[in-house]
Amino acid sequence: MHKAGFVNIFGKANAGKSTLMNVLIGEKLAIVSPKVQTTRHRITGIVTTDDYQIVFSDTPGIIDPRYRLHEKMMGAVKSALEDADVAMLMMDVRDNVAENLALFDSLKLKAKCLLVINKMDVMEKEKLEEVVKQCEEWGKAPVITISALQNKGVDALLKRIVELLPESDPFYPEDTLTDKSTRFFVAEMIREKIFHLYEEEIPYHTAVVVTQYQEKTTLTKISAEIIVTRDTQKGIILGDKGSGIRKLGTMAREDIEKFIGQKVFLELFVKVRGKWRDNDLYLKEYGY
Numbered sequence: 001m002h003k004a005g006f007v008n009i010f011g012k013a014n015a016g017k018s019t020l021m022n023v024l025i026g027e028k029l030a031i032v033s034p035k036v037q038t039t040r041h042r043i044t045g046i047v048t049t050d051d052y053q054i055v056f057s058d059t060p061g062i063i064d065p066r067y068r069l070h071e072k073m074m075g076a077v078k079s080a081l082e083d084a085d086v087a088m089l090m091m092d093v094r095d096n097v098a099e100n101l102a103l104f105d106s107l108k109l110k111a112k113c114l115l116v117i118n119k120m121d122v123m124e125k126e127k128l129e130e131v132v133k134q135c136e137e138w139g140k141a142p143v144i145t146i147s148a149l150q151n152k153g154v155d156a157l158l159k160r161i162v163e164l165l166p167e168s169d170p171f172y173p174e175d176t177l178t179d180k181s182t183r184f185f186v187a188e189m190i191r192e193k194i195f196h197l198y199e200e201e202i203p204y205h206t207a208v209v210v211t212q213y214q215e216k217t218t219l220t221k222i223s224a225e226i227i228v229t230r231d232t233q234k235g236i237i238l239g240d241k242g243s244g245i246r247k248l249g250t251m252a253r254e255d256i257e258k259f260i261g262q263k264v265f266l267e268l269f270v271k272v273r274g275k276w277r278d279n280d281l282y283l284k285e286y287g288y
């Protein structure tokens with residue numbers, strides 16, 4: 001009997017959804033940062049064994065939309081809510097339990113659910129047990145504690161997921177890792193470095209588009225545009241005598257080389273496009 005299904009991760013910002021997704025698929029596909037709203041798309045990662053195929057989806061953290069961009073992000077959540085066979089409802093162990101449970105209730109999920117309490121590594125045992133008890137009283141999903149960062153409890157979680165998977169043939173050929181393109185992940189890796197290197201509004205006002213992707217025999221030549229909303233932000237991205245963008249370029253290039261397994265020549269350009277986050281044409285052009 002072969003099993004297959006869609007297993008989608010939901011939760012508030014910074015619960016550790018993208019970190020968990022990467023651990024589950026054993027590959028760094030989803031970008032991670034300590035800042036909220038890092039993930040903007042639904043990102044698929046596929047795990048195939050002889051017995052099952054799981055199509056995992058990482059989703060943006062659930063927020064109240066303030067820009068068209070946010071609406072698009074919540075659209076990605078909605079599509080994942082609709083096709084989930086199994087929903088992993090994820091929360092940071094330190095976060096307010098009642099608030100998270102209310103959020104999970106509001107999703108009105110028909111899928112089978114697992115309540116995943118993440119970051120158990122940051123809490124002592126007695127306090128953790130209290131949180132687990134509070135979650136179990138909710139009664140709507142089995143409660144599982146993990147540390148995605150330290151890969152603790154993830155095997156047990158995977159076992160529970162497989163138990164809940166429906167009987168089905170695989171959806172994708174067995175060697176498929178994701179449904180997104182390499183260009184998409186290249187843009188994401190650049191965006192991740194922006195989240196790590198720049199503070200305040202900069203990461204939230206930024207989009208990245210890959211404009212050139214040329215595979216040659218010994219190296220891949222990539223050009224990308226970094227889109228910001230103001231001239232001052234462009235100046236900050238570039239940094240003193242270009243030192244900012246050089247650092248960004250080096251860090252991103254190293255990650256891209258690891259990802260595609262080839263030397264990369266990376267060129268970055270910064271463009272100003274006021275209000276791109278509220279402009280449907282720009283949003284489309286930038287992949288949202």
Ligand code: GDP
Binds near residue numbers: 011012031039118119
């Ligand atoms: P997302 O917004 O839900 O996708 O969360 P991320 O995966 O981007 O993680 C947010 C932050 O939490 C990052 O700084 C992660 O390194 C951190 N994080 C994720 N999982 C764990 C964990 O199990 N323990 C600890 N201590 N930190 C974690």
Ligand code: K
Binds near residue numbers: 014033036037
């Ligand atoms: K994050």
Ligand code: MG
Binds near residue numbers: 017030032038058060
């Ligand atoms: Mg994320």
